[in-house]
Amino acid sequence: MSTVQENLTQTPLLKIWVPWMGCNVNRRRGSSVPQFCNSPTLIVMVGLPARGKTYISKKLTRYLNWIGVPTKMFNVGQYRREAVKIYKNFECSRKSLKGESHLTLDVLTSVFLIQVFDATNTTKERRAVIISFAKEKGYKVFFIESICDNPEIIAENIKQVKFGSPDYVDRDIDEAMEDFIQRIECYRANYIPIDDEKDRKLSYIKIFDVGSTYLVNRVQDHIQSRIVYYLMNIHVTPRSIYLSRHGESELNLLGRIGGDSGLSPRGLKYANALAAFIRSQKITDLKVWTSHMKRTIQTAEAVGVQYEQWKALNEIDAGVCEELTYEEIQENFPEEFALRDQDKYRYRYPKGESYEDLVHRLEPVIMELERQENVLVVCHQAVMRCLLAYFLDKPADELPYLRCPLHTVLKLTPIAYGCKVESFFLNIEAVNTHRERPVVSFHICHNRHLALPTISLWYINYV
C-alpha cells in the first residue's frame, strides 16, 4: 500500500484501530499486545526430587497464563503414575528412569507459546535429547535448575507436598519419608548439574537455596527476561494476603458504576469492622495498600496503620459509562452493553479500559505482592477479580464473573502447590454489585446492518 488509508475503523469489542473491518487479525499489521516471543519456548526443569521443581513450574505457569502468555505445564511424575498404575516402591522409579523417554516429549505441541517440562532431567543425556527435540521443532529452550542441599528445607518440602501425593496415600509417614529419601539417592547417583563451563551456550537460570543466589546465563528474549525477574521475586516464607473491597460507597447505593465517591454510612461501619478484624488476626508486620480513590483510602484510614496508595489499584475505567447505572448504559449504549456481555474480559469501554488492560496494569502490583509478606489490599471489584484470578489460577473466561462481594475479606494463604481461601463476611449489610453472566439471546444485538444472524456474533472473536 503506497498511500495512507483514508480512514481507520475501530473494532467494536477491543476498540482497536484497524485499516478495515474484518481484516484477518493474524495477518493484521498492528498487534494489540507486545509480542513476547516469536517462537514457542520450552522451559525445562532440572533438579533432584524435593527441590521445588513442581512448585516453580505450577507458579510460573499460573503467572504466564495470567499475563496473557498461553502456557502449559507437563509433569512427568503424573505420566509415570498413569503408566505404572500402582507405585510399589522406589525400584519402579529407578527402572522408569531409563524408560522415561520419548513418550512424554511427544505430548509437547506448539499450541502453547510456552511449555513447561517438569521432570528431574538430571542427566546430560536426558537434556541432550530435549535440546535436539526442541531444535527439530524450532523451539527455544530455557532451563531452570533448582539446587538445594539444606536438609531442613528438603524435609519440609517432602512433608508439605509429597505426603499428599498419590504415591504415598496409604503409607505410614516414617516409612514414606524413608522411601522418598531413597528415591532421591537413586537420582543423586547419576545427577549431573548444568555445567557452567561445558553448557555455557545454553540459556538457563540456576536457583540456589530457595533463592538466596541465582546464576543466569544467556537470556535470549523478552519472555525469558520476564521469567527470570519473576523467579527472582518469589519466595516461600509463610504469609497471608488479605483482599477486600472498599466499604460500600455512595455511588454503590445508587447503583452507579465507577466514579470517585466516599463511603456510605454502612461503608464506614465496614471500615471499622475491618479494623477490628485485622486487629483480631494479630498479623506481624502487615502492609496495607489502597488505590488513589477516595473510597479505598477512607476504608484504610479506619484501620489505623500506615498505608501505601497505588494508582495501579484504581478501579477499571468505564470511560463514557462512568457513573451511569446499568439501565442508563442499556438505554444510551445498547450495543456496547451487548458486546460487553459477549466477551467481558476483552471488551473495552469507549474511552475506557478492559479487564485485559487491568491485568496489564496490575502486573507490577502482583510482582510486588510476590516480594511482600503479610499484606492487606483494599481495592475494587474488577481489580479484586483480577488479583484473585491470579492467585486462584482462574482463566480469562471466568475472571470477570468471580464473586467479590462488598464487606467481605478474602484471606489467601499459599499452601503446597496452591492457595487456601478463607472468606470473612464482616456482618455489615451492603448492596450487591455482582452482575451474573447473562444468557446470550438471539435478540441481543440491534445492529440490523450485520448480515449475519445475531447468534453467530458470539463466535466472532475480534482479538
Add this chain to the structure above:
Amino acid sequence: MRGSCHPKNTRDRAVCMTNCPTLIVTVGLPARGKTYISKKLTRYLNWIGVPTKEFNVGQYRRECLKIYKSFEFFRPDNEEGLKIRRQCATSALNDVRQYLSVEGGQVAVFDATNTTRERRGTIVKFAEQNGFKVFFVESVCEDPEVIAQNIVQVKLGSPDYIHCNSEEAIEDFMKRIKCYESSYQPLDEVLDRDLSYIKIMDVGRRYLVNRVVDHIQSRIVYYLMNIHITPRSIYLCRHGESDLNIKGRIGGDSGLSARGKEFAKHLRKFIQEQNIKDLKVWTSQMKRTIQTAECLGAPYEQWKSLNEIDAGVCEEMMYEEIQEHYPLEFALRDQDKYRYRYPKGESYEDLVQRLEPVIMELERQENILVICHQAVMRCLLAYFLDKTADELPYLNCPLHTVLKLTPVAYGCKVESVYLGVDSVNTHRDRPENVNVQRSTEDALQTVPAHF
C-alpha cells in the same frame, strides 16, 4: 498523612528501618564498564523517581592531583599515590553520607575499582555505621576486544589523556590496568556469600545474583539484566498533525489532517533512506499514531502504554476553554506541570510510571521507531537525555520532526530531522504569571496559535 503516594521499596529483613538509603558499590578492573553502568543506572533511577547520585572517585582524584602524569601513579608500590587515592575515596564517601543522610538522597552509586576485599570491607563498615544498605555491582570481562573498544570510546577522550595521542594513551592505560590486576580479589561465592551483589560477566552474557534483600535491589538487578551495548538507534517522533491539533484542542482520538498524512508519507521515505537493519515500529493505540504507522507499510506493535496523557475533564478542550472553565486547575498546572494531575486524568509523573515497561523493553531492543505523542515523547526523551522532572514537561517535541538517538560513550547523541511538512505548533511554554489569581491574558500568554 499516613498514606504515601509512591510505592516504596522494602521487604526488609535487615535491622534498617524501612526506606533506609542504599549504597551501590561498583567493583572491577579499569575499562570494565563501571562508569557506564553507574551513569546509566543513576539516570534510570532518577527517571523513575528515586533520587540517586553517582560519586566517581576518579573525578575526586583529578580534582586533587590537577595533572595526570602517567600510570606510575597507580603502581601498587607508590606510597604517595596510595595515600592520595585513599583520601579521595574517603572524601567521596563523606559526600555520599552528606547526600544520603542530610540531603534526602535515596541511592548513592560509589563508582571506583574497589578491587580488594579490604577496601570493600571499609565501605561495608562505613555503610553499617550510617544505616545504609550495600549492594555491589561487579563487572568481570576478559574479552580483549571489548576492553579495547571501551578504551577507545571513553578513555581516549578523558581529561587524563588530553595531551597524548591515541597510541600513547592506550599504552599507558593498559599499564594502568596491570597495576590493579595483581591485587584484584573478585567477589567470591563462598567468602562473600553474606553480601548482596550482582556479578556481571562478559557484558551481560552471564549474571550471578546473591542475596537481593529489597524492592529497589530487585529493580536494579532487572534493569542491569536488560541493558546491552550493541550499537543501535532509537527514532522518536509524534504522529502526524491531527484534526484536533489544528483546532488547538488537546487529547482526544482524532485522525490525521491532510498535512499529517503528508508527514506520514515523508516519514516512510525518511525511514527507507536511513536503511535501518531490522527496524521495529511501535505506536500507541490511538488512531493518529496508527494511521501514521500504516503508511510505513511495515509491521508495527500497538502499546496502550504509549497513549497520550489523559487530560480527564479537559479532554478535547482548547487552552482558552480550560482557562474559562477551570482557571484554578490551569494555574496549578503551570505551578508544577510535572506533578499536576488533571481531574479524572493523569500527571506526567503518572505517565512516567506507565512508561517504565516501555523503557525496559526499549533497552532490550535494537533499532526501533516509536511513533507517539507530545507528553509521552517528552517522558521518553527525558529518560534518554537525563532531563530532570522540572525540565521534562517543557522539552521541545514539535510535530513532523524525528529525533534519532544513538548511544555514544556515556550518553546519547541526538539528531533532529524536520521532515519539511508544515504543522501547527503545540508547545506551550511556562507563562510568567502562575498565580491562581492571574488574569486570563496572563494565563493565555504562551498558548500557541491555532485555527
